[in-house]
Amino acid sequence: MGLFNFATDVAIDLGTANTLVYIKGRGIVLNEPSIVAVHRSTRKVIAIGREALQMHERTHPEIETIRPLKDGVIADFEVAEQMIRGFIQKVQRSWYTSIRRMVVCIPSGITEVEKRAVRDSAEHAGAKRVYLISEPMAAAIGIGLNVEEPVGNMVVDIGGGTTEIAVIALAGIVVNESIRIGGDELDNAIIQYFKRNHNLLIGQRTAERIKCEIGSAVELDPELELSVKGRDLVSGIPKIRTISSEDVREALREPVSQIAAAVLRCLERTPPELGADILERGIMLTGGGALLKGLDVLIRNRVELPVYVAEDPLTAVARGTGKVLEDLERYERVLV
Numbered sequence: 001m002g003l004f005n006f007a008t009d010v011a012i013d014l015g016t017a018n019t020l021v022y023i024k025g026r027g028i029v030l031n032e033p034s035i036v037a038v039h040r041s042t043r044k045v046i047a048i049g050r051e052a053l054q055m056h057e058r059t060h061p062e063i064e065t066i067r068p069l070k071d072g073v074i075a076d077f078e079v080a081e082q083m084i085r086g087f088i089q090k091v092q093r094s095w096y097t098s099i100r101r102m103v104v105c106i107p108s109g110i111t112e113v114e115k116r117a118v119r120d121s122a123e124h125a126g127a128k129r130v131y132l133i134s135e136p137m138a139a140a141i142g143i144g145l146n147v148e149e150p151v152g153n154m155v156v157d158i159g160g161g162t163t164e165i166a167v168i169a170l171a172g173i174v175v176n177e178s179i180r181i182g183g184d185e186l187d188n189a190i191i192q193y194f195k196r197n198h199n200l201l202i203g204q205r206t207a208e209r210i211k212c213e214i215g216s217a218v219e220l221d222p223e224l225e226l227s228v229k230g231r232d233l234v235s236g237i238p239k240i241r242t243i244s245s246e247d248v249r250e251a252l253r254e255p256v257s258q259i260a261a262a263v264l265r266c267l268e269r270t271p272p273e274l275g276a277d278i279l280e281r282g283i284m285l286t287g288g289g290a291l292l293k294g295l296d297v298l299i300r301n302r303v304e305l306p307v308y309v310a311e312d313p314l315t316a317v318a319r320g321t322g323k324v325l326e327d328l329e330r331y332e333r334v335l336v
């Protein structure tokens, strides 16, 4: 950056769970939860990202925490804009830097109205030009697939709000499936299961921790245990309970099976030549959900094709969006 050039180019992976910011020439400079804490009566922003997450669920009468994205799309425009602006301010080297170009990724299944909302939010947050790229395309580029080849690649991106499945060839998405089931849904399934079967009420963050630490899609050897704090629904008081990975797997069975079914549906709609490529190359899993233990094994058993978990699945989309930002001319064809 020259001394008199204060314009930067930015790429954003605006996710339901996490937002990552990439700055041209610097790489990923921010990775924080997509959450904002506001003052209940004045609506003034008190904290964003990690700091706001600390306040989440620790109910305070004057503070409200908001996750502005739901199911991969913007649910609260005003808060989403403030979050984008706040994150960018955090990583800018000086307050007078302006944003020239911004690449933002979006779920492949979103409507025109939802696309418009992302564009508007990015513009209001200060971007002069906004480019959109679909998440599975960004993920594919991020994990190093050559998306321009005349060869089929299948990417399954399991995020917080959505699972996006796409077959990519010749810089385009040939077939895609997008379901509004992702990590959040798995957390909810855990909460419901323990409420129904064990009279135990657990919070959202505890459910997520259970999923990440002992959650699985297939049998584990050895099976795991975790002690968690929750409220006993019979006595009404807080309790510490030890829960098993078998129970958690049972809780996750339904949503996990829906993810596998969506992969199968996408394969069924894939043209035969591209299907043959996928048979050879396998299916790549990315997004935080790809880290669920044994999910690759479960999908492999269901579809009878090789399935791999991408390296560093939580940053794949941001890395891909960043690569596109670094070379917008080359990647023009992959933009929405």
Ligand SMILES: Nc1ncnc2c1ncn2[C@@H]1O[C@H](COP(=O)(O)OP(=O)(O)OP(=O)(O)O)[C@@H](O)[C@H]1O
Residues within 6 Å of the ligand: 014, 015, 016, 017, 018, 019, 071, 072, 073, 135, 158, 159, 160, 161, 162, 163, 182, 183, 184, 208, 211, 212, 213, 215, 286, 287, 288, 289, 290, 291, 292, 293, 313, 314
């Ligand atoms: N080890 C793990 N096991 C299972 N799930 C995990 C693990 N680590 C992270 N996750 C889940 O991954 C999800 C976040 O993934 P990611 O950051 O890719 O989503 P996102 O991009 O914010 O969401 P979306 O793409 O839907 O907008 C969360 O639901 C989180 O709980």
